[in-house]
Amino acid sequence: MSVSTKSKYIVGLCAFVLLSSGTMLFNGCKSKTNTSQIQLTGDTIADGKMLAAKYCTSCHKLVPVDALSNDVWQYHTLPNMAKYVGISTYGNGFFKRDSASGISMKDWEILTAYYKKAAPQTLAPQKRPEPLINDWASFSLKLPAGNADIQTAFTTMVAFDPAGHKIYSSDINTEKLYIWDAQLKPTVMASLPSGAVNMTFVKGADGKYDGVLSCIGRLEPADYPNGRSVKVNLKGKPVVTNIETDLSRPVQTQAADFNKDGLTDYVICAQGNIKGYLFWMKQNADHTYTRNEIKGVAGAVQTVVGDFNNDGWPDVMALFGTGNEGLFLFLNNQKGGFTERMLLQFPPVNGSTSFQLADVNHDGKPDLIYTCGYNFRDSRILKPYHGLYIFTNTGNWNFKQSFFYPINGCTKAIAADFDGDGDLDIATSAYFADLKTQPAESFVYFEQDKAMHFKPHAVPVSKYGRWFSMDVGDFNGDGKPDIVLGNYSKGLSTNENLNPNQNGQIPLIVLENQTKK
Secondary structure, three states: OOOHHHHHHHHHOOOOOOOOEEEOOOOOOOHHHOOOOOOOOOOHHHHHHHHHHHHHOOOOOOOOOOHHHHHHHHHHHHHHHHHHHHHEOOOOOEEEOOOOOOHHHHHHHHHHHHHHHOOOOOOOOOOOOOOEEEEOEEEEEEEOOOOOOOOOOOOEEEEOOOOOOOEEEEEEOOEEEEEEEEOOOOOEEEOOOOOOOEEEEOOOOOOOEEEEEEEEOOOOOOOOOOOOEEEEEEEOOOOOOEEEEEOOOOOEEEOOOOOOOOOOEEEEEEEEOOEEEEEEEOOOOOOEEEEEEEEEOOOOEEEEEEEOOOOOEEEEEEEEEEOEEEEEEEEEEEOOOOEEEEEEEEOOOOOEEEEEEOOOOOOOOOOOEEEEEOOOOOOOOOOOOEEEEEEEEOOOOEEEEEEEEOOEEEEEEEEOOOOOOOOOOEEEOOOOOOOOOOOOHHHEEEEEEEEOEEEEOOOHHHHOOOEEEEEEEOOOOOOEEEEEEEEEEEOOOOHHHHOOOOOOOOOEEEEOOOOOO
């Protein structure tokens, strides 16, 4: 089966798995389990809490019992987790412990009884500090002037050209790169090895840009190495050249000179499924590349490259959204390697999806803007802790939560001074929004009207598509940031959250900023 055929086959099944690698996978949980003895009391709740703290923190942060509903714990999460501690299942029952198991059958039975008894029947509703304001805020809608050869929109990537006022997009079904002009008229720019899910730009010595695209290969969680990182010449004829091939679901590629030899290297998030990697590609003198592992686990969602310890060498900050979810800092050791430091750890039900560093409170230190909401694991229910978070940088990359607004299935957040008043506002998109009862949360613009206070505008665009990708840039050349949203219109939906009214033909829309300076 060709890559194209495979991509088309999976379109109806998988749409947003690039943000997280399927179920919560804990490699080596059997061997890592704490074997110290616990003095049991005979009380299911008390004993269950102790056993959960013992066994359920060896590979990730503890998931609170009230983070999932009773039926999800019983019929999805616990059966799925059993195999990682050496317990065999039959249907929804547990019946056998293998010889390498890190937990006794007695302890497992107490643990499952605890979740069955203590977990709520339903999750608590969202607690919004302020209701959504249904208006257009300072934006106006611009629709495409054409669809090129796209019949049904499966847009997996949108990106603003940093030099001109154009937009690039990619579609997983057609496996092409499109460029959209000032009238939003599309042209096919190049054929890709598979649909791209991320595009970054690298400026050459001539001051012009090349595009670097992460072509995911297969969208569904699978350790199948048909993804590629490629470079596209944007200066003339759009020639596509490989940076690296045989990648399992690459979702982002960033450029930097990590060894300071004057050649451009790359850091790649190869998200994978059970196996994945965060690695940097050293460019050799003959312009080939050599892989170097930074962290050999699945689930890398996104990286930001910068000199985070002010030693003059580029470092990497990375968000992982599978298993041991969290934000990690990798400091360049100036010898071709990196030293790891965990900055924040999140429970594996968060489904971490994006982050941005920006000085939200104007104290001179970059704060963390973070979203979580990937919702296609083994617990496909709406979760009131999904949404937009801000963590204030208290110094030395230590973070303290200072803001939260619940958004079901939140996918991405981008901060910019949209209204021109000197502070940062935030645009959010949510692919796994509650499309049945509150589709307006699929795009929310947070206007910062005073220090660390945000007015949430639900801009009414949900009927035009389901927003898989988003970028911010100056589209019309007026000096103000605009927003482009990419529509992946079908697939990866739970029946109860499906919105049948969204448009399936529009590949993308632009929200033009109408703020008066």
